[in-house]
Every structure is written in structure tokens, then in C-alpha cells.
Amino acid sequence: MAMLGKRRPPRPASGHSGLARTPGGKAPHTATEDASPLVIERLAHDGRGVAHSANGKTVFVDQALPGEHVDVAVHLTRKRFDEAHIKSLLTTSEQRVTPPCPHFGHCGGCDLQHLNVDAQRAHKRDVVRDLFARQGITLKDIGSIQGDDQGYRRRARLGVKVDSQGNTRLGFRAAHSHRLVDIERCPVLVDSLQQLLTPLRELLGTLEAPRQVGHIELLATPTTQVVLVRQLKEHSQDAERWQAFAQHQQVALGTWLGRDTPTLHWNSAAPVLEELLVLDGQAPLSLSFAPGDFLQVNAQVNQQIVARVIEWLAPQPEQKILDLFAGIGNFSLPIAAAGAKVHAVEGNPAMVARIAINAKHNGLMVSGQQADLSDPGSVKQLLDEHADSDALVLDPPRSGGEAICQALARHPVAKVVYISCDPATLARDAAHLVHAGYRVKQVAVADMFLHTAHMETLVLFEADVD
Known part of the structure; x- marks a missing residue:
């Protein structure tokens, strides 16, 4: 998704969890028989x-x-x-709670709100432990990185649909369905985005061509709120209404215009900024980003993850650290600010340029390059060129970093910190490292996506390097 605050690519069915929704053979069919109790x-x-x-x-x-x-x-x-x-x-678990959202059970956004928060966290640790065990890796202590249980989500994509009666709906998809659930409020959204829902709904009701709006993306930053509209076909009068909305609500407005190959029309002159606090007593880092750049959904938890990574790495002056899948510099810049020499690698050349801009803006030295980190040949060349690295940070998309972990067996690095949004591919990649002699030293599960079954996991691996 080349959109502001885009999600990472969807995870392909791995088969590790035993929950594949489209197994081979005949297509599934609906059933009306009961299987109870x-x-x-x-x-x-x-x-x-x-x-x-x-x-x-x-x-x-x-x-x-x-x-x-x-x-x-x-x-x-x-x-x-x-x-x-x-x-x-018939009987109720003591862990069952009243969901905080009135749309729970209809909206597909949150699927664990009926389970108390402590039990959610324990379940996610159990998932990570089980997936590692399937790879022959026994985990003992699993730490936790915790955030607020409501008002944490700073990024959301809302669908727009006009029904047969001409009523415009604004909301999220139902679970495993394209059906749109009209959302009046969303308790997990940060308050500044929550307050935009009613004005957005009212605006959509005034548009002359609401069917030309595919979806709306919202993003909250320390400096502004961003509204990004997917406009399938240009409509000048509606464009003026969006402009007036942006001025009245004091939000940054962007439009992806066109049906098949949309182009971005960005109406904000000022850059959109992310802030990261690195060390106590130091000024926060400012990272600029643009529509299409990846940004973590939970700012509070992301801050804690960055801090944990720095704690595990304990970077020292003159240490050389590789940051792979570096994005806009979420880890590269804080690690450089802590004193290490950082080389950032990204598959997207625009991200490489963004890291350079952000490093210069914050007075930091971070080198960078573009490379295909899924290609074994490119990964081998990269690790050959940086064979003197003291540590490596790996923050891949859901598909994981298998090519990198396989290559690290032949090019060992003393410390590897792996940040994962998919525990199944993490466990798969961990097996490559462990079989190559790496040891699992630390594991933590983070509340990046509380009230959902998704999780963010951090693992520190160490190896003996001659």
C-alpha cells in the first residue's frame, strides 16, 4: 500500500500456526448444522x-x-x-470482560476486546513460545513492553461506501468480509483522530460525488493530523469542500487521485514530523516522512521498543551497526545518537534519501544504501562489505528476513536484534540463526496492537565471533 502510514505487506499463509483460511482441496462451504455444546x-x-x-x-x-x-x-x-x-x-470465563467498543463483534478491527488485557498479553507470549518450540527452540522468560489499552492508535484507514438508499457509510471492514461497518467512535484511536470522525461523516454527506471516495487515511503526529483521501475521479467542487474542511479542522490534506495508478496531490507545505526521545536529558529527534512511508501505529510503544533496542545493543563510540529495513530511520537515528556508526539499508531508494535528510537535520552521521534484502546475492554482498559490523538490527515486513538470517550463518555478527510483526516468520528465521550457533538472549512481546491478535516481538541473538 503506497499510502501515508501504510501497513506492511499482508502476510502470506505460512502454515506454521495451523490457521490457514484457504487450505487446498475443495472450497469450503457454509453449514447450518449445530455443533454444541x-x-x-x-x-x-x-x-x-x-x-x-x-x-x-x-x-x-x-x-x-x-x-x-x-x-x-x-x-x-x-x-x-x-x-x-x-x-x-453457558459458563463464563473469569478472563471475560465487557468490550470497551460498541462495535465489537461487528467491526473486524479488534478481535480480543472480550479478553482482559493481562490475559491478552499472556496469550501473545504463549503464541511466541509455542511457535519457537515448534522450531525446537525453548524460550524461558519473555518480557513485556506495555502501553495504553485505549487511545493508542495514531493511524487508521477508513472505508467509504454509499448504500442503495444513498446513505454514506464511514468505517472499518467486518472480519473476513468486504462489508463496511459504520463507525461512530473507535476507542483505540488517539483522541485527535477520534474527534475527526463526526466532521468527516458530515462532510461526506455534503459531497456531490461521494462514490468517488474509495477510503480515507488518518494519521496523528506530534505536530498535526493528516487526512489522506483516495479520490477515484477528480471532482472540482468536492475538492473545494475538502480544502475548506482541512482549513476548518486545521489538518494536513493529501489526495491520491486516479483509479488504477493514483498520483499524490499533497496540500501541505510543511513536512510531517515524527518525534523520538532517545536518551533522558537529550532533545528528541525529529524524523520527517511523506505519504507512502511506513510509520508504526503505536507511538508510545514504538518509543519503548526503540529504547529497548538501544539497551540491548549498548552502542559504544566507534561501534559499527547495520540497520536493515531501516525505513525513515526509526532505529538508525537513535542508535547513531547513542554514539555508534550506523549504516542503514532499505529496499526503497526514496527511504534511503529520507534517512539521509533526517540524519542531516538532526546533526547525525548515518550512511545508507538501497539493496534488495530478500535477494540472497544482494544480502551476501552487503554482509561481505560490512564484515566488520559489531551488531545488526533487523526490522522486516511480515514476510520476515529469511535470506538475511541464512546469510548470517556464514557471516556471523556478535549481536542481532530482530524486531518482528509476525511471530511465525520470526520463529522460522530464529531457527536459521540458532542452528548456526546464535543464542537467544532476550525476548519481549510489545503491545503494539492491543485488543487484536497481532503482535510485535523483539529478540536479541548473540554469537561468538572470532
Whole structure:
């Protein structure tokens, strides 16, 4: 998604979690038969309850918790397992809570709000521990990086749809569906974005061509709020309405215009800035970014992750550190500010240029280059050229950094810090490192996506380097 605050690429089905939604063979079909009552045994990696029917078939039950007795209706049956939802909750887990959002159960944005926060965190640690165990790696202590349980999300993409009665809907997709759920409020959004929902809804109701609006992206930064409109076809009168909205709400406005190959029309003269506090007593770093650049959804937790990475690396003057998948410099600049010599590598040449700009703006020396970090040949050449590196930071997309971890077996680095948004590919890559002689020294799971089954995991690996 080449959009402001874009999400990382979707994760391909890995097969590690046993929850693939489109297994091979015949297409799944809906079922109306009941499979009840059931006892929920545990949570699957995606947060659904796991039970077994009388004939032993696995049943995944939406919004069910371990220990609960439930009457269910099977809504999808497959050869090896069924998917079901609760008809009646016969017994209730002590971990069950009232979801803070009125749209829970309809909106697909948050799927764990019925589970208390401490249990959510414990579940995610269990997922990481289980996936590593499947790779033959035993984890002992798993730390936690925690943030606020509401008002944490500074980035969101809202769908726009005009129904058959001409009513305009604004909201998020339902789970596993293209159906749009109209959202009046979203408790996980930061307050400044929450306050834009009603004005946006009112504006959409005044547009002459609301069907030409595909979606709206919102982003909150320390300096402003950004509204980015996906406009399928130009409409001059509606463009004027958007301009007036931006002035009245004092937001930065951008438009991706065009259906197939949209071009960006950016209406803000000032750069959009991210702020990072590096060390106590020092001024924060300012990182500029533009539509299309990746930015973590949770600023509070991201700050803590950066601090933890620096703590684990303990960078010293003259140390050489590689930062791979460096983005806009989220780790490169803080590590450089802590004293190390940093070489940042990105697949996107625009990001490499952005890192250089941000380093210069903050008075830091960070070298950078563009490289395809999924290509074994490019990775080998990179590690050959930087064989004297003291540490490596790896922050890949959901597909992971397999080519890098395989290459590190032949080009060992004393410390590797891996930041992952997908525990399955993390465990896969960890196996490459461990089999090559690296040791897992620290593990922490971060609250980057609280109330959802997604998680951010940090691992410190160490190796003996002659």
C-alpha cells in the first residue's frame, strides 16, 4: 500500500500456526448444522477458542475463551476443522470482560476486546513460545513492553461506501468480509483522530460525488493530523469542500487521485514530523516522512521498543551497526545518537534519501544504501562489505528476513536484534540463526496492537565471533 502510514505487506499463509483460511482441496462451504455444546480448551494463535466436537473434529469458535461451555452454530465447515460462533454462553470465563467498543463483534478491527488485557498479553507470549518450540527452540522468560489499552492508535484507514438508499457509510471492514461497518467512535484511536470522525461523516454527506471516495487515511503526529483521501475521479467542487474542511479542522490534506495508478496531490507545505526521545536529558529527534512511508501505529510503544533496542545493543563510540529495513530511520537515528556508526539499508531508494535528510537535520552521521534484502546475492554482498559490523538490527515486513538470517550463518555478527510483526516468520528465521550457533538472549512481546491478535516481538541473538 503506497499510502501515508501504510501497513506492511499482508502476510502470506505460512502454515506454521495451523490457521490457514484457504487450505487446498475443495472450497469450503457454509453449514447450518449445530455443533454444541462444546468446552473451549485453549486459544488458537489468532485468538479464537479451540474445542473438539463429539466426533473429535477441531472447532474454532469466535470470541470464545478457555474453560467456557458454549452452544455454537457452525458457519463454515472444512475437511479438517469447522468454524463456528457462539449461540449461547453457558459458563463464563473469569478472563471475560465487557468490550470497551460498541462495535465489537461487528467491526473486524479488534478481535480480543472480550479478553482482559493481562490475559491478552499472556496469550501473545504463549503464541511466541509455542511457535519457537515448534522450531525446537525453548524460550524461558519473555518480557513485556506495555502501553495504553485505549487511545493508542495514531493511524487508521477508513472505508467509504454509499448504500442503495444513498446513505454514506464511514468505517472499518467486518472480519473476513468486504462489508463496511459504520463507525461512530473507535476507542483505540488517539483522541485527535477520534474527534475527526463526526466532521468527516458530515462532510461526506455534503459531497456531490461521494462514490468517488474509495477510503480515507488518518494519521496523528506530534505536530498535526493528516487526512489522506483516495479520490477515484477528480471532482472540482468536492475538492473545494475538502480544502475548506482541512482549513476548518486545521489538518494536513493529501489526495491520491486516479483509479488504477493514483498520483499524490499533497496540500501541505510543511513536512510531517515524527518525534523520538532517545536518551533522558537529550532533545528528541525529529524524523520527517511523506505519504507512502511506513510509520508504526503505536507511538508510545514504538518509543519503548526503540529504547529497548538501544539497551540491548549498548552502542559504544566507534561501534559499527547495520540497520536493515531501516525505513525513515526509526532505529538508525537513535542508535547513531547513542554514539555508534550506523549504516542503514532499505529496499526503497526514496527511504534511503529520507534517512539521509533526517540524519542531516538532526546533526547525525548515518550512511545508507538501497539493496534488495530478500535477494540472497544482494544480502551476501552487503554482509561481505560490512564484515566488520559489531551488531545488526533487523526490522522486516511480515514476510520476515529469511535470506538475511541464512546469510548470517556464514557471516556471523556478535549481536542481532530482530524486531518482528509476525511471530511465525520470526520463529522460522530464529531457527536459521540458532542452528548456526546464535543464542537467544532476550525476548519481549510489545503491545503494539492491543485488543487484536497481532503482535510485535523483539529478540536479541548473540554469537561468538572470532
